[in-house]
């Protein structure tokens with residue numbers, strides 16, 4: 404992946420290439436984003452750049468042996484870690500302690516086809532739909548083994564950890580050792596959609612870089628992301644319409660649609676709703692300049708900021724967090740989303 408192939412976030416590209424050129428690149432960078440705004444693409448572009456044999460003008464050459472292998476995601480010094488679970492595609496022994504390596508080929512294909520994939524796309528690809536993927540201690544152990552070998556070819560061994568917030572405590576303890584005393588020439592690039600959920604000891608070892616949301620045009624160029632989000636947006640706006648009109652019956656189609664989504668999409672929707680409500684809250688608090696409103700949402704957000712009760716926000720955030728926890732602990736989804744919609748409606 405070249406920087407020129409990463410959509411948006413131009414100032415960030417310039418910042419990173421300068422850090423590399425001046426030899427000031429931290430050994431662990433945490434890229435965060437609320438949606439699929441290109442953090443994986445950015446991480447791949449950084450990994451390609453630091454290993455390129457002939458970089459110039461803030462861009463990888465794209466033709467050297469290293470760029471060629473990074474372009475296909477098959478460089479022997481490039482390692483991926485992502486949340487997994489016991490998929491039906493695994494053998495019985497693999498199911499006991501599933502790790503990313505077992506799914507590497509389908510993961511590569513997915514990233515090459517669409518680097519703007521989301522968590523649910525990952526689970527669809529590796530066939531663990533309706534399960535919660537995790538990054539386990541077995542994963543951390545495997546990574547430890549791989550990194551204790553010398554770099555095969557490249558300048559850096561690059562480890563890309565997708566969704567480090569899915570790491571359990573055991574994995575975090577093991578990975579922390581690697582982050583505290585990284586093997587020479589190792590670069591960790593973390594791609595998170597919920598950095599506040601990453602175990603704090605891991606998060607504090609990384610330089611945190613937040614990606615900016617993509618514009619509507621950039622989102623369209625990014626493909627699948629644009630396909631998923633309108634559905635989330637539509638359901639949320641339907642709920643606001645029902646809520647501000649105090650029409651309980653109009654919430655029915657919303658909670659029914661939400662309860663029928665896969666679990667990961669349900670959580671994604673809750674995160675999306677939190678992000679959207681945060682924008683309304685900032686706008687209502689005269690901080691609209693910080694709300695990063697895009698043209699599509701600005702009118703709706705301002706309208707809601709004027710209409711909603713001041714107490715709505717705290718209730719909404721609590722209710723959404725509660726819904727996420729319920730999804731994670733397998734509470735009946737109809738009950739979860741019926742409750743959520745009612746609480747939101749009553750507090751608007």
Ligand SMILES: [Zn+2]
Nearest residue numbers: 455464467470
């Ligand atoms: Zn190159």
